[in-house]
Amino acid sequence: MTNVQKVREHLQSATGLRNLGNTCFMNAILQSLSNIEQFSCYFKELPAVALRSGKTAGRRMYHTRSQGDSSVSLVEEFRKTLCSLWQGSQTAFSPDSLFYAIWKIMPSFRGYQQQDAHEFMRYLLDHLHRELQYSRNGASHPVSPQDGVRLSSAEGKCCINGTASVVTSIFGGILQNEVNCLICGTESRKFDPFLDLSLDIPSQFRQKRSKDQDPGPTCTLRDCLRSFTDLEELDETELYYCHKCKKRQKSTKKFWIQKLPKVLCLHLKRFHWTAFLRNKVDTYVEFPLKGLDMRGYLLEPENSLSENCLYDLVAVVVHHGSGVGSGHYTAYGSHEGRWYHFNDSTVTLTNEDTVRKAKAYILFYVERTEQVASDKTATNSTATNQPAVDTAATDSVSLEVVAQDMAAADTVLMDVAASHTNALDVAAPDNAALENEGEDMA
Numbered sequence: 001m002t003n004v005q006k007v008r009e010h011l012q013s014a015t016g017l018r019n020l021g022n023t024c025f026m027n028a029i030l031q032s033l034s035n036i037e038q039f040s041c042y043f044k045e046l047p048a049v050a051l052r053s054g055k056t057a058g059r060r061m062y063h064t065r066s067q068g069d070s071s072v073s074l075v076e077e078f079r080k081t082l083c084s085l086w087q088g089s090q091t092a093f094s095p096d097s098l099f100y101a102i103w104k105i106m107p108s109f110r111g112y113q114q115q116d117a118h119e120f121m122r123y124l125l126d127h128l129h130r131e132l133q134y135s136r137n138g139a140s141h142p143v144s145p146q147d148g149v150r151l152s153s154a155e156g157k158c159c160i161n162g163t164a165s166v167v168t169s170i171f172g173g174i175l176q177n178e179v180n181c182l183i184c185g186t187e188s189r190k191f192d193p194f195l196d197l198s199l200d201i202p203s204q205f206r207q208k209r210s211k212d213q214d215p216g217p218t219c220t221l222r223d224c225l226r227s228f229t230d231l232e233e234l235d236e237t238e239l240y241y242c243h244k245c246k247k248r249q250k251s252t253k254k255f256w257i258q259k260l261p262k263v264l265c266l267h268l269k270r271f272h273w274t275a276f277l278r279n280k281v282d283t284y285v286e287f288p289l290k291g292l293d294m295r296g297y298l299l300e301p302e303n304s305l306s307e308n309c310l311y312d313l314v315a316v317v318v319h320h321g322s323g324v325g326s327g328h329y330t331a332y333g334s335h336e337g338r339w340y341h342f343n344d345s346t347v348t349l350t351n352e353d354t355v356r357k358a359k360a361y362i363l364f365y366v367e368r369t370e371q372v373a374s375d376k377t378a379t380n381s382t383a384t385n386q387p388a389v390d391t392a393a394t395d396s397v398s399l400e401v402v403a404q405d406m407a408a409a410d411t412v413l414m415d416v417a418a419s420h421t422n423a424l425d426v427a428a429p430d431n432a433a434l435e436n437e438g439e440d441m442a
Contacts, residue, residue: 014335015085016092016345020099021112024344028329029121030095031342032315032364034085035333036263042166044083049076075131077101078124086335092345117317117329118198118267118362125195129167171195173261176299181242182233182250188240191258196265196362199224205283221287221363224268229255229297256299264294264311264365270319280322284359289313289352292365311365319361332358 017027034040077098084093103110106123177190205219231254234240239248268285271278295301295309314334321327331342332355341350 013086013088014340014342014347015087015089016342016347017085018092018094019344020094020096022114023095023099023112024329025115025117025120026095026099026102027344028117028317028331028342029124029362030081030098031085031331031333032317032362034082035315035335036170036364036366038366039166039170039263040082043075043079046075046079048079049073072101072104073131074098074101074105074124074127075135078128114327116271117319118196121265121362122196125167125171129165132165132167133163167195168193170262171265173257173264174259176256176258178254178256179234179240180252181240181245182252184242184244184249186242186244188243195261196267197228198267198269199228200269201281201283201285202227205285206281208282219283219285221266221285221292224266224285225294225297229257257294257297258299260294260298260304260309260367262367263314264292264367266363266365268361268363270361280319282322282359284357287313287356287360287363289356291368308367308369310368312368313355313363314366315364316355316358316360317362318358329361 017030019027077100081093081095081098102124105127109115109120109123173194175192175194177192179188179190180186181188199221201219202223205217205223207216209215231252233252234250240251240253241247242249242251270281272281290312292311292313293309294311295304298304298309301309316332318330318332319327320330330344332350333340333342339350339352339355341348341354
């Protein structure tokens, strides 16, 4: 088979998503999630759901909390959309039914104005999680026997808002927030669940330089992670109430990661509020495609296997444009060892170098498993002269491994209800919807 034939064959398996009117933010997130194998496979293997109406009222459905409306199912529409991708269709799929469900369930996304892709992802995962939680059959949805996936009761200990779902079992991690009073030395600890981490781009890398100036040092993803976990002294507007001193005192704060997720989602804060508007930080951030080592950010790294702290990139969301009033979202995704660029209806094959040069907005990393690591070692020992092949997609955790890990979970979340509000429902200013959007870029 010639190279041209191979390229044509790979492109025929990929399916684009129609832009319904400034819906590139949604398309980029959907294509990214479709490339996370253990997540998308779970939904694709769910049985089709008959919506409740008239004679079908007795059939099983996934409940929504959208103003008491039971005529729409976000889980079902999401499942159908994922099933339509990677089917080899030459025609782009129109996600209008899913978009209608989103309008019904998430009013803040109604209309055709541009929206923030990160905010949309947070709302989407939150509502998928809730709908799976409150399904008629409980949090555990049966899938086809060959998958071997069951959401165990043990996983309920590592979830958000009390009951596990595939969302929290794959994206869910735990942060330890440690605050120390600088006056009396009292230490306060709190555990917060998270589905993604929002990282600041350090201020020293944000300065705009002219073409004549030296470009300066390159900002790396490690710089952003270090800034997130470094010890920080809280300013006067964030004074901590010390229960021992009985008043607000100067204090320091530090984050540790207590539990890493199966899929690590990292959001780079590219939009920042000023007095009157939001500016975009256009700084390039260098990120690894393979072998992101998270061991140095763990609370107890000695209790974690080094292989389980390594992550490989599987998808990237990029915002193109100079400001938040206009712009366009696209995504890169790794599927079966090849990288694709998803630009609404258009899907093209690309390469690792192009992905590395992208000014990432959201990065999706998949945990590297021991099995994958041993397979790579065996492959390298027998094929040392073979050209390197991108295996980010094949590094995805198998569904069976997910089920085993979920059953073995033994970490108990504290202050879950309060943390859920902070982690999922409250959109910070830098996550707010993009306003006054013009037309999407072609």
